[in-house]
Amino acid sequence: MSTYAQKKGFGATVWDYLTTVDHKKIAVLYLIAGGFFFVVGGLEAMFIRIQLAVPNSDFVSAGMYNQILTMHGTTMIFLAAMPLLFGFMNAIMPLQIGARDVAFPFINALGFWLFFFGGVFLNLSWFLGGAPDAGWTSYASLSLASEGHGIDFYLLGLQISGAGTLMGGINFLVTIINMRAPGMTYMRMPLFTWTTFVASALILFAFPPLTVGIFLLMFDRLFGSNFFVTAAGGNTIIWEHLFWIFGHPEVYILVLPAFGIFSEIIPVFSRKRLFGYSSMVFATVLIGFLGFMVWAHHMFTVGLGPIANAIFAVATMAIAVPTGIKIxxxxxxxxxGSIKFTTPMYYAVAFIPSFLMGGVTGVMLASAAADYQYHDTYFVVAHFHYVIVGGVVFAILAGTAFYWPKMFGTMLNETLGKITFWLFFIGFHLTFFIQHFLGLWGMPRRIFTFLEGQGLETGNFVSTVGAFFMAAATVVLVINIIITTVKNEKVGNDPWGDGRTLEWAIPSPPPFYNFKQLPLVRGLDPLWIEKMEGKKGMTPAEPLGDIHMPNASFIPFVISFGLFVAAFGAMYRLDYGWGLPVLIIGLLITFGSMFLRSVKDDHGFHIHKEELIDEDDKGVKA
Amino acid sequence: MHAEEKMTLEKWPASPEKQTLEAKNKFLGFWLFLGGETVLFASLFATYLALKDKVPGPDHALAKDLFEIPLAFLMTMILLTSSLTSVYAMYHMKNFEFKKMQLWLGITVILGFGFLALEIYEFYHYVHHYGHTFTSSAFGSAFYTLVGFHGAHVAFGLAWIITLMVRNAKRGLSLYNAPKFYVASLYWHFIDVVWVFIFSVVYLMGMVG
Incomplete structure (x- = not known):
């Protein structure tokens, strides 16, 4: 007798997702919300490229262009790339270490809803008087001069979603440290788990400086303080430091999990264990460590002096070493290896040269003296799109194809997947390769138009054509998802046939308790070891027993909603009389629901052994 | 061991704060959270040091005009003592002496309120006698933000400890609430450590240079 297997109505399903604390469902929420924001950020990118397709274009105004480019960067980093990676971390990492859930299921849900409401708040700026327009870096001198509430939307929205990210990071760290299955030692953890671990540590130490920076800027804009007001003794460089102390590790927060995804895909489709596993782990940790020592390479032209520039230049170049090890x-x-060219493998193979090019221009940019030429040109734009798109977006697309069957129990169409790949791959290089040269020819970044006869027409037009290829690729991906979901052909535990790690040892999608009995891990690539010994699945490490699970809760949604309300109050406090009461009401909702959570005991529930045995019987019949 | 189980002195384990998986997770997660908090305060300290004595004109009060040793010393002593009393509370928690734990937590709370009252007096004093406000200069903004963030942490800690004391007043200790008391006391120690740095960096360094 199990209640959870029953078919549910639409309302019940929505309520289920609003209150869920199951990491697999939260993963789906992250994928949906992150996917939505990815499309929004993609549309903004299209508007940018349409505006720049021809010289002297008036497709959008200069002011609107600033808003679009700010929102494109902010959305893609905070609301698309990170949540999509968080989706995969949530879906896969607990399965890879043989855990039944994450360490803090409630906080996991809270982290998602904070991100979600922060993102919605930020994007509402489009409808409420204009979006932020000071770039995704929102340098203080620009943002203090920005009129309207655009920057306030940026500050409050990112503050809320950043809190969610921090909680997510702590949750993953504790999960990996405390909840590994018997035998899953650190040096047997799959690379995706390792990169999740290091990226989470980076989140833990990189997000607080952003929190502080945002607080200071918010105080300056909304509460009359003078941190960045030079006339009152303030200093705008403080924002740059705080932002980049966060901002540079953020790059590794994004790209390390991407490395992790490829480190899973390549061994599976090469049917060979990952070469140099220990050195991969070492390189991951080293990149995470060095990632904190290079932030000032974003500030070479600020005038910190030759000594500071030299130190940060050398530290930056040093990161090429562990990255080279990985390549x-x-x-x-x-x-x-005996390579199988599936869609995920296409991305993996394409990723290596594409990302490498971003790395090479990275070393070029790290040369402080040369950077004075590259600074704020399209060369920089080309560089970071090669790393972020060539690394992170390729990984997200690869991960989507690779893990889709595990998350949803059905395979994405391979033909359509390969069409998406080719369109995206060609479009990506078409868009961004030429931008290196546009930059070297003198085109500044963040410029809303350019004049005829400066030799920039062809390059910009080619770049725009490339962008349309990527848009087409995204459309094909969406069609693929719809077709697959409608067909819904179920697959087994190990749909790729060559799964090596624990997630491929359980059904697709996994039952909500993941593992009926915790598996016994006997080495790196535990499922592969069992397969090589002729066994079908993992050997259990414990007898069948009751399983303790957390209760669903609506409180995470309410806590986040309270902050969403309070943000409106804080923003409109100076304009309207209702601002202050709304701020207070919002905070009361948040702290009230935290209080409620605190005083109400929640011991979770147990799934009884008998129910698990029933499930087994059903499995036999089916 | 189940968290809900009714406890007796005989059954009470040596480390009641980390007996269940949930408790272990809470314990570790809170330590990591404190790691993040450390970076948060480090950022605020760095901002404060960059903006110390940065004022728009010569008539604005500087650090050496504002700070007085006796008040800062008294606040330091009160907060340090409250950390000691919370250690006593945890000692009694480990010995399954619920009433004594509540008593010492109560003393901790009273000292915490004493500290907050002095801080409010201090801020009031600066605002009314020196015109040193949150908006008067970059120095003022940085000072009130750093010290105020700490004060807000103290206030939150007080609300937290009081909630725990009231919620559990009638039901005594269990393996479910022991970790809750334990992490609250960890938080209290952390606030104390931050204050030691504020005392040194803001007050002592403020008076010598």
Whole structure:
């Protein structure tokens, strides 16, 4: 007798997702919300490229262009790339370490809803008087001069969603440290788990400086303080430091999980264990460590002096070493393997040269003296799109194809997947390769138009054509998802046939308690080891027993909603009389529901052994 | 061991704060959270040091005009003592002496309120006698933000400890609430450590240079 297997109505399903604390459902929420914001940010990118397709274009005004480019960057980093990666971390990491849930299921849900309401708040700026327009870096001198409430939307929205991200990071760290299955030692953890671990540590130490920076700027804009007001003794460089102390590790927060996804895909489709596993782990940790020592390479032209510039330049170049280790390890994993070219593998193979190009321009930019030429040109734009799109977006697309069957129990269409790949791959290089040269020819970044006869027409037009290829790729992906979902052909535990890690040892999608019995891990790539010994699945590490699970809760939604309300109050406090009461009401909702959570005992519930045995019987019949 | 189980002195384990998986997770997660908080305060300290004595004109009060040792010393002593009393509370928690734990937590709370009252007096004093406000200069903004963030942490800690004391007043200790008391006391110690840095960096360094 199990109640959870019953078919549910639409309302019940919505309520289920609003209150869920199950990491797999939260993963789906992250994918939906992150996917939505990815499309929004993509549309903004299209508007940018349409505006720049021809010289002297008036498709959008200069002011509107600033808003679009600010929102494109902010949305893609905070609301698309990170949540999509969080989706995969939530969906896969607990399965990879053989855990039944994450360490803090409630906080996991809270983290999602904070991100969601922060993102919605930020995007409401489009309808409420204009979006932020000071760039995603929102330098203080620009943002203090920005009129209207655009920057306030940026500050409050990111503050709310940043709190969610921090909670997510702590949750993943504790999960990985405390909840590994018997035998899953650190040096047996899959690379995606390792990169999740290091990225979470980066989140823990990188987000607080952003929190502080945002607080200071918010105080300056809304509460009359003078942190960045030079006339009152303030200093705008403080914002730049705080922002980049966060901002540079953020790059690694994004790209390390992307490395992790490829480090899972390449061994599976090369049917070979990952080459140099220990050095991969070492490189991951080292990149995370060095990631904190290079922030001032974003500020070479500020005038910190030759000594500071030299130190940060050398530290930046040093990161190329562990990254190079990784590149070679991926190549050597494929070397001599029996390679299967599936959609995820296409992305993995394409990722290596694409990302490498971003790395090479990174070393160029790290040369402080040369950076004075590249600074604030399209060369920089080309560089970071090669790393973020060539690394992170490729990984997200690859991960979508690779993990879709595990998350939803059905395979995405391979033909359509490969069409998406080719369109995206060609479009990506078409868009961004030429931008290196546009930058070297003198085109500044963040410029809303350019004149005829300066030699920039062809390059910009080619770039715009490329953008349309990527848009087409996204449309094909959406069609693929719709077709697959309608067909819904169920697959088994290990749909790719060559799964090596624990997530492929359980049904797709997994039952809500993941593992009926915790598996016994006997080495790296535990499922592969069992397969090689002729066994069908994992050996259990414990007898069948009751399973303790957390209760669903609506409180995470309410806590986040309270902050969403309070943000409106804080923003309109100076304009309207209702601002202050709304601020107070919002905070009361948040703290009240935190209080409620605190005083109401929640012991979770147990699934009884008998129910689990029933499930087994059903499995036999089906 | 189940968290809800009714406890007796005989059954009470040596480390009641980390007996269940949930408790272990809470314990570790809170330590990590404090790691993040450390970076948060480090950022605020860095901002304060960059903006110390940065004022728009010569008639604005500087650090050496504002701070007085006796008040800052008294506040430091009160907060340090409250950290000691919370250690006593945890000692009694480990010995399954609920009433004594509540008593010492109560003393901790009273000292915390004493600290907050002095801080409010201090701010009031600066605003009314020196015109040193949140908006008067970059120095003022940085000072009130750093010290005020700490004060807000103290206030939150007080609300937290009081909530725990009231909620559990009638039901005594269990393996479910022991970790809750324990992390609240960890938080209290952390606030104390931050204050030691504020005392040194803001007050002592403010008076010598």
């Amino acid at each position: 070679f390890n991926w190549l050597f994993t494929m070397w001599g």
